[in-house]
Amino acid sequence: xxxxxxxxxADESEYVRDTSLRAGRGIVTRYAETAVAVFLPQLERGLSxxxxxxxxxxxxxxxxLLYHISGVTGKMSAHGAEDDNFGTExxxxxx
Numbered sequence: 001x002x003x004x005x006x007x008x009x010a011d012e013s014e015y016v017r018d019t020s021l022r023a024g025r026g027i028v029t030r031y032a033e034t035a036v037a038v039f040l041p042q043l044e045r046g047l048s049x050x051x052x053x054x055x056x057x058x059x060x061x062x063x064x065l066l067y068h069i070s071g072v073t074g075k076m077s078a079h080g081a082e083d084d085n086f087g088t089e090x091x092x093x094x095x
Contacts, residue, residue, distance in 0.1 A: 001027060002042035002061075006049070009057035017053065024061045032068035039065055 005027070008020030028039065043065065046058030 002039060002046070006042075006046050006054045006057065010049075010051045010053045017057075021057060021060065024057070025064055028061055028064045029068060032065055036065070036069065 002024065005020050005024040008016050009024070011017055011020070031039070039061075043058050043062045046054050047062070049055055049058070
């Protein structure tokens with residue numbers, strides 16, 4: 001599933017790259033909870049690819065995947081006695 005998207009992310013055309021990134025994010029959003037075993041090895045291979053665009057996009061998609069798995073987004077803030085630097089207890093338990 002992910003390799004064709006990663007190939008699109010390495011394309012010379014910015015339009016193809018943007019479309020591939022949106023498709024990858026959509027797939028990660030829909031299947032983050034159920035297909036981690038499928039996504040993770042493919043994204044790990046993307047991290048060691050020779051093409052810098054594929055490495056960069058693999059990091060972006062991996063970050064999206066981790067956000068969805070943990071239930072944390074960049075917009076959340078800690079409440080109560082929790083430290084903002086370490087996230088919330090529920091997100092730590094999910095990870």
